[in-house]
Amino acid sequence: MGIWIHSDHDLKKNRNPSQNPSSNRSESFRFNTNCIYCSTKMIKLSGNDIPEVAYKGNCFRTGCMLGCPICGWWTGLSLRGEICLQAHDDGFIELRQRSGVLKNLNLNDLSLPLNELRNYLVAKYDDRFNIHPRKYEELVGGVFSDFGYRVRITSYSGDDGIDLYILDGKDDATVGIQVKRYKNNISVEQIRSFVGALMLKGLTTGIFVTTSDYERGAKNTADIAEFRLALGITLMDSKRFYEALKISTRSSLWDAEDLTSPYYETWQDIKEYVDTPLDKLKSQSWINNADYIWGTAW
Numbered sequence: 001m002g003i004w005i006h007s008d009h010d011l012k013k014n015r016n017p018s019q020n021p022s023s024n025r026s027e028s029f030r031f032n033t034n035c036i037y038c039s040t041k042m043i044k045l046s047g048n049d050i051p052e053v054a055y056k057g058n059c060f061r062t063g064c065m066l067g068c069p070i071c072g073w074w075t076g077l078s079l080r081g082e083i084c085l086q087a088h089d090d091g092f093i094e095l096r097q098r099s100g101v102l103k104n105l106n107l108n109d110l111s112l113p114l115n116e117l118r119n120y121l122v123a124k125y126d127d128r129f130n131i132h133p134r135k136y137e138e139l140v141g142g143v144f145s146d147f148g149y150r151v152r153i154t155s156y157s158g159d160d161g162i163d164l165y166i167l168d169g170k171d172d173a174t175v176g177i178q179v180k181r182y183k184n185n186i187s188v189e190q191i192r193s194f195v196g197a198l199m200l201k202g203l204t205t206g207i208f209v210t211t212s213d214y215e216r217g218a219k220n221t222a223d224i225a226e227f228r229l230a231l232g233i234t235l236m237d238s239k240r241f242y243e244a245l246k247i248s249t250r251s252s253l254w255d256a257e258d259l260t261s262p263y264y265e266t267w268q269d270i271k272e273y274v275d276t277p278l279d280k281l282k283s284q285s286w287i288n289n290a291d292y293i294w295g296t297a298w
Contacts, residue, residue, distance in 0.1 A: 002113075003120045004072060004100035004262050028055045029095060029294040031077075035068035037102075037123040038246075042066040042075070046256035046267060050077050056296050058093055059083045063270035065256045065263060070246050071123035074254075075099040076266040078273050078286065094295030096273075096286065098266050107131045114142055118249045125242050128211045129183055136181045137163045140209050140241070144177070146248035161197030168205070175205045186214045191221045191233070198231055207234045209241055 030053050033042050047064030054060070063078040076098050084091030105112060105120055107130045117139060121128060128136070134156050141151040141164050149166040164177035178194050180186060191208065198206045208222075214235055222233040236244075256267045269286040276282075 002116050003103050003105065003123070004074060005103055027296075028053055031095070033066060035071060035073045037073050038068065038071045040068050040070045042068050042073075045074070045254055047270070050079055054079055054081070054093060054095060054294075056093060057081075057083060057091075060093070061274045063274040065267050065270070067254060069250060072119055073100055073123065074263050076263060076270050076290075078270050078290070080274060092295065092297040095293045096290040097293050098290045100262060107135070110135055114138055118142065118245065122246055122249050125238075125245075128238070129181065131181065133179075133181045136211070137179045139245075140164065140177065140179050143241070143244050143248045147244070149175075160200065161194060162201060162203075173205060174203055175207060176201055176203045177207045177209060180208070180210045180212075182210055182212050185212050186210050186218055186235075188215060188217045188221050191218050191225075191235075195221075195225045195229070195231060195233070198233075199229070204230060205232045207236060209236045211238050211241075213237045 031050060033050075033052070034040065035042055043066065045065040045067045048062040050062065050064055051058075051060075058081045060079045060081045062080075063076070065074065065076050067074045078096045079094070081093030082091050102120065102123060105116065107117070107120075107127060110132055112135065114135075117131070117135065121131070121139070131139070137153060137156075141153050144164070144166050145151045149168065152165045154163055154165070161178060162176040163179045166175045166177060167173070168175055176198050178197070180190070186208065191214075194206060194208055198204070214237060219235060222235055225231040225233055254261055256263065258264060265285075269283070269289070272283060273281070273286040281287075
């Protein structure tokens with residue numbers, strides 16, 4: 001969770017329906033509970049369910065914390081509504097929200113903790129081309145390690161075409177891995193060079209990992225190497241590696257009452273806001289800091 005901070009940008013804040021009754025006077029609001037970074041369905045960390053659709057006239061006092069089980073994005077919500085008792089009484093409904101936002105990380109910093117880099121990359125995979133090549137090799141090694149393999153990373157220079165070695169848990173066979181942080185597709189010639197590197201090292205199995213894709217004919221070259229030279233080569237493109245990265249980085253459910261969580265104070269503010277009558281609120285923290293998303297008064 002270290003890559004996430006409170007968002008204080010890009011959203012209009014503190015729009016109170018009583019101060020601006022003409023704003024957001026739609027009859028209903030549909031809330032999208034998918035993660036804005038990876039589109040995964042968010043899960044409830046604490047609190048009550050928020051209805052997918054809220055209507056003018058609903059009477060609610062509810063709040064919850066939502067989190068993405070893949071990349072860790074989080075958001076806190078409150079929905080309050082009161083129905084007017086008389087025609088002249090002021091009823092209202094409002095939805096407020098406060099969310100986490102990604103920190104700006106220096107992806108070329110070799111001292112950047114690998115777990116923060118992995119979490120960041122799951123959320124913003126398009127930034128993979130900005131990561132230092134050595135750091136990306138370490139990232140790939142970490143993913144294979146999480147899948148139960150023993151990993152050894154070679155020296156950054158003079159690796160003779162093999163960036164990582166892993167030991168297959170089944171029979172301790174050594175597998176050579178080459179990692180290419182490229183924007184362009186991998187050529188047939190690069191696969192042939194990898195075949196040569198495996199043969200020079202006396203290896204019979206290899207994995208080629210790239211941040212892009214493979215040119216037409218690359219798979220055929222790998223198939224020929226297996227048929228003629230008994231070399232088993234797996235081609236892992238950017239999509240396939242991303243799926244492995246998501247699985248290995250999948251977050252566990254967080255504890256919204258954890259004092260160290262970045263949303264702890266947000267959750268405390270939400271609970272106070274939904275559990276206390278407006279005229280008895282001791283703190284205006286949620287009203288002052290949360291983004292007013294939708295509401296109407298009548």
